Amino acid sequence: MASNPNQDVIHQLTQKVNFWFKLNIACQWLHWGIGILGVTCSTLAASSVIKTAYLGVFSVSAAVCFGIIGFVNPQKQAAKYIRAFRILEPAIREYAYSDLSLNDLFALHKRAEELLNDSEQVTSGSAPPAPALPAQQPLPQPHAA
Numbered sequence: 001m002a003s004n005p006n007q008d009v010i011h012q013l014t015q016k017v018n019f020w021f022k023l024n025i026a027c028q029w030l031h032w033g034i035g036i037l038g039v040t041c042s043t044l045a046a047s048s049v050i051k052t053a054y055l056g057v058f059s060v061s062a063a064v065c066f067g068i069i070g071f072v073n074p075q076k077q078a079a080k081y082i083r084a085f086r087i088l089e090p091a092i093r094e095y096a097y098s099d100l101s102l103n104d105l106f107a108l109h110k111r112a113e114e115l116l117n118d119s120e121q122v123t124s125g126s127a128p129p130a131p132a133l134p135a136q137q138p139l140p141q142p143h144a145a
Contacts, residue, residue: 006102013092013109020085027078031069038065084112 038061044050045058069075091108094100 009102009105010092010096013088013105017085017089017092020081020088024078024081024085027074027081030072031074031078034065034068034074038062038069041065080116084116087112087115 041058041062045055045062050058087108091100091105095102095105
């Protein structure tokens with residue numbers, strides 16, 4: 001007996017949103033873990049309690065931690081995954097237990113994917129192309145008297 005294709009769709013989309021949620025959690029842990037490590041290393045590098053030989057190690061470690069936070073921006077990555085999750089996860093439930101149509105579910109899935117892709121374009125530095133400007137009308141010329 002073949003499985004219901006709609007159940008397959010729900011299963012695949014549920015796996016996807018669960019993965020997005022896990023990526024959100026991982027990015028949050030990365031943000032807080034590296035942030036706390038960076039603050040700790042920075043504090044130790046600035047304190048007079050630590051031997052002078054280790055000050056450079058703590059200074060470089062703090063710089064690396066804050067560099068990772070600045071360039072990878074895990075907090076922003078976490079936010080994009082949770083936004084996409086919050087669009088698609090309720091839609092899956094509404095489709096499975098209520099009256100959301102399959103077309104509406106696919107539209108919300110597309111919207112969540114576009115949100116992730118738009119975020120990637122912004123964070124990677126490649127912006128979408130600018131919209132074309134409307135054709136300009138020539139300026140009126142003054143009449144010679």
